[in-house]
Amino acid sequence: MRILIIEDDDIIAINIYEYLESKGHIVDVAVDGKNGLHLATTESFDVILLDLGLPNMDGLLLCRKLRNELLMDKPILMLSARDTLADKLSGFDSGADDYLVKPFALKEVEARLEAMHKRYKGKVTNRIVEAGSLCFNPRTMTVSFTGKQIKLSPKCIRLLVALMSEPGRIYSRKELELEAWEEEQSTSDTLRSHMHILRRALIQAGGYDPIETVHGLGYCLAERAQNQA
Numbered sequence: 001m002r003i004l005i006i007e008d009d010d011i012i013a014i015n016i017y018e019y020l021e022s023k024g025h026i027v028d029v030a031v032d033g034k035n036g037l038h039l040a041t042t043e044s045f046d047v048i049l050l051d052l053g054l055p056n057m058d059g060l061l062l063c064r065k066l067r068n069e070l071l072m073d074k075p076i077l078m079l080s081a082r083d084t085l086a087d088k089l090s091g092f093d094s095g096a097d098d099y100l101v102k103p104f105a106l107k108e109v110e111a112r113l114e115a116m117h118k119r120y121k122g123k124v125t126n127r128i129v130e131a132g133s134l135c136f137n138p139r140t141m142t143v144s145f146t147g148k149q150i151k152l153s154p155k156c157i158r159l160l161v162a163l164m165s166e167p168g169r170i171y172s173r174k175e176l177e178l179e180a181w182e183e184e185q186s187t188s189d190t191l192r193s194h195m196h197i198l199r200r201a202l203i204q205a206g207g208y209d210p211i212e213t214v215h216g217l218g219y220c221l222a223e224r225a226q227n228q229a
Contacts, residue, residue, distance in 0.1 A: 033057025
């Protein structure tokens with residue numbers, strides 16, 4: 001997972017950061033509300049770990065901005081030393097998906113983040129996913145491009161749906177391998193060959209390839225494809 005920690009307590013932030021990074025997650029940290037809002041809106045994260053008591057915009061206000069103004073639906077786990085029912089209800093009312101009271105075990109933090117991420121991915125894959133002229137129907141496991149249905153293997157579908165979920169975002173080799181195979185592959189040839197098959201099918205159906213190779217970084221679904229037909 002790619003995780004954003006918004007926490008002003010240096011010791012807590014460093015402990016969480018080091019633990020999650022040691023477990024293979026990609027982690028970024030913001031130390032106040034304004035920086036947290038900036039990172040959350042300019043970068044792409046799978047889950048957000050949000051402290052309630054923050055300088056320059058508290059966690060409740062930040063959470064409401066993400067939910068109500070920016071319409072962000074990524075999972076948010078709120079952290080706080082406040083443990084009353086009223087405090088927890090305020091957190092949930094602001095848009096938090098889960099609430100964890102300090103002090104906490106680092107294993108529990110990771111477990112809750114992973115549970116939220118799995119629920120979110122399940123929610124996404126149960127609805128039709130659209131990106132420009134691309135459409136994926138999870139009920140029939142079919143993909144269409146410019147109105148034409150494409151026959152793809154399950155692995156190619158997983159790769160494409162990952163790219164469709166956030167057009168313009170660059171997905172690394174590791175991220176795409178985890179999406180398609182749920183583990184890293186021993187050689188890059190496996191991903192490369194599947195991407196070749198996928199892109200060839202898209203060209204045959206729609207006349208152009210909406211996937212871009214970002215050398216040294218990975219792949220992305222071109223945002224300009226949103227305006228092509």
